[in-house]
Amino acid sequence: MVFLSWARPSPKDQKDCINRSGTFNYDVKYRGATLSILKQDQDQDQQLLDGFLINHSKVIVGSGSDAYEKAKTALKTWRHFGLDWAFVDPTTPIQNGVKFCVCVKEFLPWLRMPLQVVYVDETKNRKAFAFGGGTLKGHLLAGEERFSVEMDQDKQVWYEILSFSKPAHVLSVIGYPYVFVKQKYFAHQSSEAVKKFVSP
Template sequence: MTGLNYPEEGGTRRTPLPPGYHHLHEELPIGHGPAVLAAAGEAITTFRMHRAAGTRIRSDAPRAAPGVGVEVSLGVGPFRLRAPCTVVWTVAEEDRIGFGYGARKGHPECGEEAFVAELRHDGSVWFTVTAFSRPAKAVTRLAGPLVPVFQRQYVRHLGRTLRRLANS
């Protein structure tokens, strides 16, 4: 897909993740049963989870689909960090719903991130975030080892937000 700032498009769908990047894989329980999966999948694929977590999202479409442009931003005023992405894959199966998006030119990182809700055999529903990334701008290079710490905290915040949305 043109415009991505890394060559391993769709890499969050496969294992192992591409070498040469920081890898992130977090799994968080969010509830039980098909209704929770459906609600979680809806919140993920409509970007509601991100918005409810306090992230500003601008997208070319109301729902994640391959090719949809998304700009994720955090912060305020001159301290707002903008991250342009493109949805590179989606999944909408009986037991898995979600998408992965990739960083475009101008994103502070190179790489991809995926957000998936999954109904497991025991009826539990889990939220999984898988990512590979490396710095693409001076600000993320300077932040160095703090970037993965921030990413994990943000993912856990997304998980708490999704748990609330999926169970209300």
């Protein structure tokens, strides 16, 4: 099952994708693993983890408490997906268990890919906010992606993306090298979108 749209997906198209999606398409033992990966060596980029490929990006998007609050707002309103070729309905609440649809333009069609919020993690005493989304049946990939913002001791605000994935459909098996390059491109574009929102 693949969700395709020849025009930019409407709210109805996105809702249809969510309603027709199945359960998680990756093993329960990996659910929330993007939290534990961060506690290990972060130089695992492009290494395999039980068949999953890890993708990691971390950049400074501003400095100070105001920048942190703006960066957190950017995540909560899906500004990190505010791209010409990729988006999520910005009214989608970031709450554990909420399903959402990522829409991505690929050449002629748009792909609609269903996910579900696996966890929301906020540490107010050290100014850190993150959430992880897991792929559902109907997604071309199997895995999880974490988006986070954090202010460090030097008051620098970091935006981080961490994911692990592997093909879940014949289309992604054939085109996985391209998919991995596209993930890198998304990380760059997404970081720029957050930077722009934090410091317009």
